[in-house]
Amino acid sequence: MIDLRSDTVTRPSQAMRKAIAEAAVGDDVYHDDPTVNELERTVADLLGKEDAVFVATGTMSNQIALRVHTEPGDTVIVHAAAHIRRHELGGAAHNSGVTLEPIDGPYGAFTAEQLTEAIPEPHPALPSHLFDPVTLVCLENTHNDAGGTIWDIGEMQRVLDAASSLGLKKHLDGARLWNATAATGIAPDVYASGFDTVNVCFSKGLGAPVGSALAGSREDIARARRFKQIFGGGFRQAGLLAAGALYGLEHHFERLAQDHANAYQFAVAIADSRGVTVDLDSVQTNIVYFATPHAGALVDACHEAGVAMLALGPTTVRAVFHLDVSAGEARRAAEHVQRFASA
Ligand SMILES: Cc1ncc(COP(=O)(O)O)c(C=O)c1O
Structure with missing residues (x-):
């Protein structure tokens, strides 16, 4: 099966399994796990x-960040299609008691002006406590539901500047920040600067079996450790998992560009097919969304032929490229889509 459902479906290679098996471990709740400590230091740097x-998980990382930066009753600004809003099952309300205020915009981004307009202006005739207390803005880079799209660094800086002048905290959901770096050459610390906290994942393009990290100031991360424990996330000999993450960072970061090339080649190939529409401008990293009149039927036919994708709506299909998909398999997957879409 050529499995394009997600970049989370990768399985650890023999070399990664060896690194996991040989990891030095301790009790992470006591900060005694040397491999977890090494991973945390590496990611912070x-x-x-x-x-x-x-x-x-990335979800836990985002949920902890929301709790670190807010109090119940606060309002948090997110993109309308943010993972935090669409795929964390109301966790923001459940875990932190906050309201999410969406801003829409193309390719998972929005402007500084939109952010400023989203903050309610206290009306002089009304007491200010009647207005939503907006305390946090969250950005997502790359943006999953927009197709793995990358925030323009200049636009991001303008949004961050506006957020600072509005007194907001800033969180980056960088589950696939590594992909943004691989595509643009802009270093992770450059993307991360200006944010109070940043979530990154190891279980997606980097191919580790489990794990994410939340980075930030000493004070915010001390608070995050408390909420990690409260949310039931204190784990013990987690060095086994951290070893997979460290292995992924060391060995699979550089090769992400290959996934992007495979995704683009796939998108270009299917864009020529009858019954398929692809916005090639949205194919910036490893995710391809395309429209087709009968998404479910196409996905079923491709599955029969050995290509797994996700139908994410009646006319929307997602294909994600990762380290377990070769360039040849990407070509073969495109051939199946071409064949069944125009049948
Ligand atoms: C942008 C984004 N943030 C967060 C997550 C959550 O990660 P996890 O599946 O590890 O909870 C995902 C998962 O795909 C994601 O795409």
Whole structure:
């Protein structure tokens, strides 16, 4: 099966399994796990932050960040299609008691002006406590639901500047920040600067079996460790997992560009097919979204032929490229889509 459902479907290679098996471990709740400590130091350095905490998932990392930066009743600005809004199952309300205020915009981004307009102006005739207390803005880079799209660094800086002048905290959901770096050459710490906290994942393009990290100031990460424990995320000999993450950072970061090339080649190939529409401008990293009149039927036919993709709506299909998909397999997958879409 050529599995294009997600970049989370990768399985650890023999070399990664060896690194995992040989990892030095200790009790992470006591900060005794040398491999977790090494991973946290490595990630903090890569992102230019004082500290980082290793957690089980990207969702947990984002949820902890929301709790670190807000109080119940606060409002948080997110993109309308943000993972935090669409795929974390109301966790923001459940875990932190906050309201999410969406801003829409193309390719998963929005402007500084939109952010400023989203903050309610206290009306002089009304007490200010009647207006939403907006305390945090979250950006997502790359943006999953927009197709793995990358924030323009200049536009991002303008949004961050506006957020600072509005007194907001800033969190980056960088589950696939590594892909943004691989595509643009802009270092992770440059993307991360200006954010109070940054979530990164090891279980996606980097191919580790489990794990994410939240990086930020010493103070914010100390608070994050408390909420990690409260959310039931304190884990013990987690060095086994951290070893996979370290292996992925060391060995699979450089090769992400290959996934991007495969995704683009696939997108270009299917763009010529009858019954398929692809916005090639959205194919900036390893994710391809395309429209087709009968997404479910096309996905079923491709599955029969050995290509797994996700139908994410009646007319929307997603294909994601990762280290377990070769250039040849990307070509073969495109041939199947071409064949069944125009049948
Ligand atoms: C942008 C983004 N943020 C967060 C997550 C959550 O990561 P996890 O599946 O590890 O909870 C994902 C997962 O795909 C994602 O795409």
